[in-house]
Amino acid sequence: MGFPDRRAIRTVASALVVAAFAWCGTAMAMASDGTPSSTPPHAAATSAAPPRPSSTVDARPGLPAFHGPTRPPAPGPGLPGAAMLTRPQPPGPHGSTGRMRLGGPAHSATGTGTSAVALTFDDGPDPAQTPKLLDLLAKYHVKATFCLVGQNVAAHPELVRRIAAEGHTLCNHTWRHSLTLGRQPAAAIRADLQRTNDAIRRAAPGASIRFMRAPGGNFTPTFVSVAADLGMASIYWSVDPRDWYHPAGEGDAAHRARVQHAVQRHTGHGAIVLSHDYAQPDTIAAYRSLIPWLKSRYQLVAL
Known part of the structure; x- marks a missing residue:
């Protein structure tokens, strides 16, 4: 089997270089809009807004019948798991x-x-x-x-x-x-x-x-x-x-x-x-x- 023609190789390589520059230009344009090229355009807007709570009743056990027989969380900035x-x-x-x-x-x-x-x-x-x-x-x-x-x-x-x-x-x-x-x-x-x-x-x-x-x-x-x-x-x-x-x-x-x-x-x-x-x-x-x-x-x- 013979080797590929050098002229054909140069043609393919040139095409790959042109394609690479075109891809980079697209990525840079997307980045200039503040949206990473790997992120769908709607993703940033979606993540910026916290999800609304569901309409289901909180099933957390031990909710008080009147101000609560259960001990409340420990006070202060170090509340465990607090958002x-x-x-x-x-x-x-x-x-x-x-x-x-x-x-x-x-x-x-x-x-x-x-x-x-x-x-x-x-x-x-x-x-x-x-x-x-x-x-x-x-x-x-x-x-x-x-x-x-x-x-x-x-x-x-x-x-x-x-x-x-x-x-x-x-x-x-x-x-x-x-x-x-x-x-x-x-x-x-x-x-x-x-x-x-x-x-x-x-x-x-x-x-x-x-x-x-x-x-x-x-x-x-x-x-x-x-x-x-x-x-x-x-x-x-x-x-x-x-x-x-x-x-x-x-x-x-x-x-x-x-x-x-x-x-x-x-x-x-x-x-x-x-x-x-x-x-x-x-x-x-x-x-x-x-x-x-x-x-x-x-x-x-x-x-």
């Missing part, structure tokens, strides 16, 4: 900035994202206890977050106005504290949250409502997604002193001591502390000691 918000939350006038830590059910927030600690109070406003708590917070120049139940807002709008006027953060805690709202269709969840927001804004026109807390911490992906569509981030907690729980035989002094001990033991940098102002006089009494103790160790902020 971070994909974009920074806008800072409030007295709130923490940066990225909140998402370690709760359905990626609800369990940390402030900074070294600051956030005190949150649920289920109010309460005509007897909320004014006492507001007086206490004002005494120590501390701002907190109030998770408000719509029915109580409608009954006591003057307290909502005071909460807002004194610089505290307002949080939607649903209309009637239904523990199963997160399992309802998205339209029902939206109607409930919107009704509560409307009541808050009637009480305090122009009020900013940037947070939602599910009753009992029973977040679902649908719950969190609907809240986000309404402009609200979902907040869980990292410290739960179970101040709402009054076991048989526990006196007032013992209850206050238990709440104080739990908050002091479990609070760390970046914690979100759960407590209640609604129908919990012992909680207010416990915070008379807790607030100066916390303030001496942490920066206390409203979310």
Whole structure:
């Protein structure tokens, strides 16, 4: 068998060189658009947007029946397995900035994202206890977050106005504290949250409502997604002193001591502390000691 003609070899080699230059030019043109040549044009746009949560109910075991018999995640920046918000939350006038830590059910927030600690109070406003708590917070120049139940807002709008006027953060805690709202269709969840927001804004026109807390911490992906569509981030907690729980035989002094001990033991940098102002006089009494103790160790902020 004879050797190939040299002229034919040169012709083939020239063709290969021309093809290589053409391929490089195409690759460079694609790179100039910011899209790697090996990446389909739509891939970058697709990866930039986080996937929306599914509409299924969060099947995580051990979700609390009311603020939870299970121990919450450890507080602070080192929450195990906690995700971070994909974009920074806008800072409030007295709130923490940066990225909140998402370690709760359905990626609800369990940390402030900074070294600051956030005190949150649920289920109010309460005509007897909320004014006492507001007086206490004002005494120590501390701002907190109030998770408000719509029915109580409608009954006591003057307290909502005071909460807002004194610089505290307002949080939607649903209309009637239904523990199963997160399992309802998205339209029902939206109607409930919107009704509560409307009541808050009637009480305090122009009020900013940037947070939602599910009753009992029973977040679902649908719950969190609907809240986000309404402009609200979902907040869980990292410290739960179970101040709402009054076991048989526990006196007032013992209850206050238990709440104080739990908050002091479990609070760390970046914690979100759960407590209640609604129908919990012992909680207010416990915070008379807790607030100066916390303030001496942490920066206390409203979310």
